[in-house]
Amino acid sequence: MLIKSPHDIPSDEITPEKIYLSRRQFMGAAGLFAAGSAVAQPAEKKLPSPPSSPSKTGNELEYLRSHAKSPAGFYTAEKQTPYKHATTYNNFYEFGTGKGDPARYAHEFNPSPWSVRIEGEAQHTGTYTLEDILKPHSLQERIYRLRCVEAWSMVIPWIGFPLGDLLRRFEPNSRAKYVHFTTVHAPKSMRGQRAIFGSIPWPYVEGLRMDEAMHPLTIMVVGMYGKIVPVQNGAPLRLIVPWKYGFKSIKSIVKIRFTEHRPQTTWERSAPREYGFYANVNPQVDHPRWSQASERRLPSSLFSPNRIPTQLFNGYAEQVASLYKGMDLRKFF
Numbered sequence: 091m092l093i094k095s096p097h098d099i100p101s102d103e104i105t106p107e108k109i110y111l112s113r114r115q116f117m118g119a120a121g122l123f124a125a126g127s128a129v130a131q132p133a134e135k136k137l138p139s140p141p142s143s144p145s146k147t148g149n150e151l152e153y154l155r156s157h158a159k160s161p162a163g164f165y166t167a168e169k170q171t172p173y174k175h176a177t178t179y180n181n182f183y184e185f186g187t188g189k190g191d192p193a194r195y196a197h198e199f200n201p202s203p204w205s206v207r208i209e210g211e212a213q214h215t216g217t218y219t220l221e222d223i224l225k226p227h228s229l230q231e232r233i234y235r236l237r238c239v240e241a242w243s244m245v246i247p248w249i250g251f252p253l254g255d256l257l258r259r260f261e262p263n264s265r266a267k268y269v270h271f272t273t274v275h276a277p278k279s280m281r282g283q284r285a286i287f288g289s290i291p292w293p294y295v296e297g298l299r300m301d302e303a304m305h306p307l308t309i310m311v312v313g314m315y316g317k318i319v320p321v322q323n324g325a326p327l328r329l330i331v332p333w334k335y336g337f338k339s340i341k342s343i344v345k346i347r348f349t350e351h352r353p354q355t356t357w358e359r360s361a362p363r364e365y366g367f368y369a370n371v372n373p374q375v376d377h378p379r380w381s382q383a384s385e386r387r388l389p390s391s392l393f394s395p396n397r398i399p400t401q402l403f404n405g406y407a408e409q410v411a412s413l414y415k416g417m418d419l420r421k422f423f
């Protein structure tokens with residue numbers, strides 16, 4: 091992004107890997123649940139009071155209790171990026187700016203126990219354990235394209251649930267126009283947060299307009315490829331907004347705040363001419379330093395760049411274009 095230009099994955103990393111567990115195998119291996127329904131259950135109306143102490147997430151596999159394919163429109167049949175690439179070629183500046191840094195240093199950070207603070211314009215606020223956050227939600231698999239602003243992309247089978255179902259449980263009030271997300275700040279175990287030069291302000295923050303946050307494509311992720319989401323991909327809880335550049339999909343979330351005014355985001359603050367609040371994938375609006383017309387679908391290499399045209403809203407225009415009706419997408423980039 092601001093600091094590094096995109097690099098090719100070396101050819102020794104492109105050997106395809108058989109990593110998928112079938113659903114049956116996954117459930118068996120994890121000692122899990124009976125087959126769940128394909129559609130998320132409506133979220134509970136009332137939240138329990140915030141417990142005083144955060145609880146353990148060691149038994150996270152329990153959360154993958156209903157690993158079901160979502161309805162059409164919520165997954166792509168395009169070839170999936172091998173697990174190895176999706177988990178070793180990452181952007182997670184908290185662990186360093188190199189693509190291999192997050193996987194290399196992820197072991198230094200323990201995402202357990204975990205809790206999420208809910209603040210701002212809502213009926214229910216407070217600190218909730220990860221278990222409280224996840225309890226009422228049926229998990230779904232969503233196979234989405236992920237398009238980074240750096241012009242590479244992947245196809246990843248995520249496991250999660252609609253963000254809107256979670257947000258509704260807190261009963262946001264009429265002043266809640268935006269949702270602001272914050273990543274954990276743990277400089278002792280996240281070496282990127284200790285870096286003095288060449289980094290971004292901490293903690294990493296992101297935001298969505300309320301209607302974007304409530305859109306059924308927007309999900310909270312707890313797993314990928316049938317497994318618990320690894321630390322380098324944002325454990326234990328991250329956002330995925332598939333029609334926006336990847337930097338909107340904030341990792342390792344510890345705070346969600348409902349706000350009346352549009353929050354400033356990390357990349358907007360770091361380089362406002364280059365990274366906007368909306369960050370909708372758009373092949374017609376170039377980054378000031380490179381074209382956004384096409385992307386490298388990973389795995390790719392110097393000899394096999396695997397370049398494909400970029401689609402408006404990353405191919406989700408049918409579902410989301412109406413959110414931006416009448417807006418100048420060049421101005422609100």
Ligand code: MTE
Pocket residue numbers: 091176179180181182183184236237238239273294322323324335336337338339340341342
């Ligand atoms: N979230 C945090 N907290 N820190 C980051 O550096 N990088 C973003 C996003 N979320 C980032 C983050 C960017 S630029 C991208 S492209 C995606 O995470 C990458 O997600 P992935 O590593 O799971 O592919």
